[in-house]
Amino acid sequence: MEKDLQIFKKMTILLVEDDPLVLEQIALLLSIFFKRVLTAKSVEKAYELYEDERPDIILSDLEMPKVGGIELFYMIRMKNQSIPIIAISAYSDRNILFKAANAQIDGYIIKPIELETLLDAFRKVLPKMSVKRQIFTFQNGLIYNSLTEELFKETQLIALGKKEKTLLKLFISNKDQVIEKDELIRHIWIHEDVSESALKNLLNRLRNKIGFDLIVSVKGSGWKLNISR
Secondary structure, three states, X not given: OOHHHHHHHHOEEEEEOOOHHHHHHHHHHHOOOOOEEEEEOOHHHHHHHHHHHOOOEEEEEOOOOOOOHHHHHHHHHOOOOOOOEEEEEOXXXXXXXXXXHHOOOOEEEEOOOOHHHHHHHHHHHHXXXXXXXXXXXXXXXXXXXXXXXXXXXXXXXXXXXXXXXXXXXXXXXXXXXXXXXXHHHHHHOOOOOOOHHHHHHHHHHHHHHHOOOOEEEEOOOEEEEOOOO
């Protein structure tokens, strides 16, 4: 694999395609480059996966049954302006391209998908991914490497549990945005029934490690992470 594409081996991609055979073929190809490949055959399922899994990049067909791919892009862009979205289509209709552009997509691929065309699309979003995925410096001087999921105080590694890592990654992916209680629970305890006290205990454990001032409780709404850059 090309060195500049190795960054994707740490990432999750959401693939949206209603044709089962095409979905399987593209997913198999993507598994070479990505850590995880989430798949959906409908916009409804795709948005559910986006909410639950918070993928790093989205590759979606435009021509979907019932609700189209462009509607999915608008729904996601209302919540996330930074996630790269690459559209795929069997057509090069200018009207469709215009609508897709208005949905702030980052790339457009015409079917059938060729490997080099797909890789070119990934290369074009690399700068955007690099900004999102590299090093974050907190207000109190802590440093988080999102590629290795490691937290440092100066040169000392701060040990994080599995759920603490998941929680911190979710906060960083949505920095300065309020995340509701139900969304936190759904993302961290997938398909598990947990109490609100379990969530608060996890929040307190992470606060003890990164600083109580960084995770802010917003009364009646949820919590958010304040990060300097």
